Amino acid sequence: xxxxxxxxIIHKKDLRPLIQDLSFSISIGERIAVIGEEGNGKSALLRAxxxxxxxxxxxxxxxxxxxxxxxIAYLPQETHAFQGSIYDFCAADPAFLSSEWQDLxxxxxxxxxxxxxxxxxxxLHTLSGGEKVRLSLMLxxxxxxxxxxxxxxxxxLDLDAMKALETLLLESGLPALFVSHxxxxxxxxATGILHLxxxxxxxxxxxxxxxxxxxxxxxxRRETLIRQEQQYMNDRRQEQIREEKFRRIExxxxxxxxxxxxxxxxxxxxxxxxMKSVKSLEHRYAxxxxxxxxxxxxxxxxxxxxxxxxxxxxxxxAVSVSLPLLQAGSRVLARNIALHMRGNEKVLLIGPNGxxxxxxxxxxxxxxxxxxxxxxxxxxxxxxxxxxxxLSPLVFLCPNGDKETLTRVRLTLGSLKMTREETMxxxxxxxxxxxxKVLLLSLVLQDPDLLVLDEPTRNLSPLSAPMIRDLxxxxxxxxxxxxxxxxxxxxxxxxxxxxxxxxLVSAEVAIP
Numbered sequence: 001x002x003x004x005x006x007x008x009i010i011h012k013k014d015l016r017p018l019i020q021d022l023s024f025s026i027s028i029g030e031r032i033a034v035i036g037e038e039g040n041g042k043s044a045l046l047r048a049x050x051x052x053x054x055x056x057x058x059x060x061x062x063x064x065x066x067x068x069x070x071x072i073a074y075l076p077q078e079t080h081a082f083q084g085s086i087y088d089f090c091a092a093d094p095a096f097l098s099s100e101w102q103d104l105x106x107x108x109x110x111x112x113x114x115x116x117x118x119x120x121x122x123x124l125h126t127l128s129g130g131e132k133v134r135l136s137l138m139l140x141x142x143x144x145x146x147x148x149x150x151x152x153x154x155x156x157l158d159l160d161a162m163k164a165l166e167t168l169l170l171e172s173g174l175p176a177l178f179v180s181h182x183x184x185x186x187x188x189x190a191t192g193i194l195h196l197x198x199x200x201x202x203x204x205x206x207x208x209x210x211x212x213x214x215x216x217x218x219x220x221r222r223e224t225l226i227r228q229e230q231q232y233m234n235d236r237r238q239e240q241i242r243e244e245k246f247r248r249i250e251x252x253x254x255x256x257x258x259x260x261x262x263x264x265x266x267x268x269x270x271x272x273x274x275m276k277s278v279k280s281l282e283h284r285y286a287x288x289x290x291x292x293x294x295x296x297x298x299x300x301x302x303x304x305x306x307x308x309x310x311x312x313x314x315x316x317x318a319v320s321v322s323l324p325l326l327q328a329g330s331r332v333l334a335r336n337i338a339l340h341m342r343g344n345e346k347v348l349l350i351g352p353n354g355x356x357x358x359x360x361x362x363x364x365x366x367x368x369x370x371x372x373x374x375x376x377x378x379x380x381x382x383x384x385x386x387x388x389x390x391l392s393p394l395v396f397l398c399p400n401g402d403k404e405t406l407t408r409v410r411l412t413l414g415s416l417k418m419t420r421e422e423t424m425x426x427x428x429x430x431x432x433x434x435x436x437k438v439l440l441l442s443l444v445l446q447d448p449d450l451l452v453l454d455e456p457t458r459n460l461s462p463l464s465a466p467m468i469r470d471l472x473x474x475x476x477x478x479x480x481x482x483x484x485x486x487x488x489x490x491x492x493x494x495x496x497x498x499x500x501x502x503x504l505v506s507a508e509v510a511i512p
Contacts, residue, residue: 007063014421036196038433050074073145129156130353346494377448389428432459
């Protein structure tokens with residue numbers, strides 16, 4: 001029903017191939033998850049299918065996409081760029097204006113969204129990231145699609161919304177091609193995996209489609225790599241034994257040739273024949289060597305560490321908040337918020353979309369007295385609050401051009417799997433996950449005393465995210481963090497607080 005044939009995507013600026021000769025199909029009931037490291041072309045693949053004209057400015061796209069007449073609903077990764085009211089955002093989609101009230105109510109109920117929200121006149125930017133995603137998913141469902149094309153649909157969704165998304169994927173029966181960094185969503189919903197890789201210094205793209213679930217694929221991939229490594233080592237051992245035996249024969253014949261007397265021409269002829277046989281054997285071994293098992297190649301792990309930093313004294317105040325009223329414009333989100341952190345305490349804030357977690361972090365950052373003159377490293381949920389899209393990663397991370405810092409930045413960006421060309425591209429050309437890595441590197445370079453993080457693992461692939469989680473939890477100082485990352489919640493070593501209308505309360509999280 002849906003076929004991609006010989007699709008290639010090449011970056012125009014550095015002529016680096018992102019995807020090369022990719023062919024696959026999706027049938028009824030299949031949900032194919034696209035995984036791969038940041039910058040490997042996952043979002044570009046979905047855009048090449050749904051809206052190829054948006055790639056024309058920076059990529060060369062060749063190949064064919066046969067949709068078979070399917071009605072495809074496409075959810076892009078970023079939806080925050082729209083300027084206007086919530087109603088204007090919804091009304092810009094023809095499906096919203098032509099929908100019956102019953103269809104709208106049904107879509108909102110499915111995604112656990114207030115049916116009156118699409119008609120509100122307040123600015124779209126007052127919504128949380130998760131509310132924007134759910135609003136966009138609701139518009140997708142109003143199209144009455146026969147296929148879903150979703151780029152990071154779980155970004156910023158709270159636990160209830162994630163369960164609703166899983167229900168949508170599992171029970172709608174719609175075939176889907178989706179990108180996700182959430183391992184739980186991948187495990188529960190994917191019937192197949194399309195793995196995009198970039199090998200040999202990110203010069204050679206490789207794509208492989210596996211008609212099995214995520215957990216089964218990751219397990220079989222690990223087992224295959226282990227078997228291939230073992231076979232490679234065994235072949236190399238046999239090769240060494242064979243080469244040593246060959247060299248002994250070759251040296252014996254050469255030595256005999258040197259010693260043989262001119263008075264024994266018959267023996268000389270025999271030795272020449274034997275040496276010819278030895279050379280023939282050498283050529284045969286060279287041919288066989290090409291057929292030996294090759295060492296398995298996979299993308300290397302990213303590497304990033306904090307600078308050595310003395311921890312704060314256990315009794316030192318790190319964060320002190322006493323806030324009678326938390327508001328977003330005229331809307332009251334919470335009352336009587338009290339938050340006190342000491343020493344190297346790590347506090348995780350959770351709560352449903354729109355409850356005010358991001359607003360609270362913004363308020364804390366806007367009032368430096370709450371953090372007691374500590375050096376604060378912050379990572380906003382919307383990267384544009386920190387990043388200047390017109391700058392390259394090198395200029396953003398090293399604005400003064402200091403030679404020593406520039407060298408360190410180049411080396412570290414390389415360890416984060418960015419090519420030399422990508423380090424000089426505008427930040428706007430990079431994927432969401434690559435920009436997240438740039439922000440994390442900026443935190444490391446700042447050498448902060450305190451981290452304030454808003455959804456730090458959003459947009460990171462399931463291959464990079466485990467290392468980034470470890471990096472966050474290895475920070476020696478205090479951390480105040482919000483997340484909907486279920487794996488990070490499981491791993492959290494400190495207090496977990498839920499933001500409610502009546503303030504912060506201790507939470508025992510039942511993570512689905």
